[in-house]
Amino acid sequence: MKPTQEIEALTAEIADVARTSFRTLFENGERYYYCTLFTTGEGHAPSISAWSWEALEREAARQGEESDTPESTIAELIKWSYADSPYCCFRDENFDDVKQLFMERPSIAELEADEWNREFDSRLKAMELAMKRLDDEGIFALNQPRESVCVLVEVMPPDEINTEIALRLNQAESPAMQAWLAEAAE
Secondary structure, rough: OHHHHHHHHHHHHHHHHHHHHHHHHOOOOEEEEEEEEOOOOOOOOOOOEEEEEEHHHHHHHHHHHHHOOOHHHHHHHHHOOOOOOOOOOOOOHHHHHHHHHHHHOOOOOOHHHHHHHHHHHHHHHHHHHHHHHHHHHHHHHOOOOOOOOOEEEEOOOOHHHHHHHHHHOOOOHHHHHHHHHHHOOO
């Protein structure tokens, strides 16, 4: 298979699984402001995470009860954290086939620097194209206006590439993107 065909096949599988996971999540009717497909710096198969305003309020209240920190401070600290979201790795079992596809690709740990970069970039590209596909389908406007949601593909720990991808996936002037750029961008 040619590299572009490989990326398209990976994109299609990621999009199918992410579509199902996000749609299932959005059935709760909450208003989302953050939806991400995240991976590690080693390029492992992605997972989704998301924050809604309702979940942020609940989680800040819960953490506030366990500490002396005001809820507003907690909310600021966790607002853009994929890992602190109660929806981190939501329906991760749906990604088993994606994980298998990633394992069938060249082992990133065994590649030389140039090959490693190409493979990592291919994986990120497939994730970005998958999120763009879902965005074009209107998935991220199901419970709220699209401009209220920051749609991301992120590498953890945070990397500058996250901001570059965010600017491609969102309109820079949207309220959600402006907030993310001011509060969380690398």
